[in-house]
Amino acid sequence: MxxxxxxxxxxxxxxxxxxxxxxxxxxxxxxxxxxxxxxxxxxxxxxxxxxxxxxxxxxxxxxxxxxxxxxxxxxxxxxxxxxxxxxxxxxxxxxxxxxxxxxxxxxxxxxxxxxLRSDGTAILKEAIGCNGTVYMRVPGANSGAGEIQVSFSGRRQNVKAYTTGPELATGTDVKVTALRGENALVVEKLS
Incomplete structure (x- = not known):
């Protein structure tokens, strides 16, 4: 068969x-x-x-x-x-x-x-107006990049940062004022 x-x-x-x-x-x-x-x-x-x-x-x-x-x-x-x-x-x-x-x-x-997909990356422009803390010294007058810790989009992140003002030492409280490029922020010292 x-x-x-x-x-x-x-x-x-x-x-x-x-x-x-x-x-x-x-x-x-x-x-x-x-x-x-x-x-x-x-x-x-x-x-x-x-x-x-x-x-x-x-x-x-x-x-x-x-x-x-x-x-x-x-x-x-x-x-x-x-x-x-x-x-x-x-x-x-x-x-x-x-x-x-x-x-x-x-x-x-x-x-x-x-x-429904999400790649998990935070959108840096959401950090504008948020307060953070300098993690690695930020050189003054846009002469180089430092790093800050800032909370936005529901989590705390380390982000490259620049400042137009004087140098910001580690531990300084800062406010994010602008976005610089796609992966860095501009910050100023909180008064």
Whole structure:
């Protein structure tokens, strides 16, 4: 007896249109499962993104996952329509509609999930107006950088600092007055 002969019998009993829709759906399902396995066990996100030069916000969502979701809906939606005795063009349109709904749901879900991401870096401009303490001497008249400890964004951090005034010794209380570049602050001595 041939293993899985029932699958071959089932497949041969399908019409050509059902074989095409089943094929699209099953291959897409296989790709989605493969991507999930790669994401869980191989440490890979299991996706291939395509950069398209356009001004549209959603152009970054064209990926193997979103295309697989579209094809999954097309395949299985087409199977459902054919099994309910609709014509091939109607089944194709229905499958495409289901695929677009699944893809839109996936894209919106991913957009929401990515909006929750945080890289954990503090935004230095939030330190402007905060008080801190000199950790390493800050040379006067912008002649060099020192370091201060300042609390902002819910945590205490050491940040490179400059001053336009006289030198600030270790332990001096200071106020952040401005941002200098992307990773340094301008401070002045608290009166």
């Amino acid at each position: 041939i293993p899985f002969a029932f699958i071959a019998d089932w497949w041969s009993d399908q019409t050509l249109s059902l074989q095409i829709f089943w094929g699209i759906g099953l291959v897409s399902l296989g790709l989605i499962v493969l991507q999930a396995v790669l994401g869980l066990f191989a440490g890979h996100d299991g996706d291939i993104s395509v950069d398209v030069a356009t001004d549209h916000e959603l152009s970054g969502y064209l990926s193997l996952k979103s295309i697989s979701a579209l094809m999954l809906g097309l395949g299985f939606g087409g199977v459902m329509a054919i099994q309910h005795n609709y014509s091939i063009p109607v089944a194709s349109a229905f499958g495409l509609l289901i695929g677009l709904v699944i893809t839109a749901s996936y894209v919106l879900l991913m957009k929401f999930v990515y909006s």
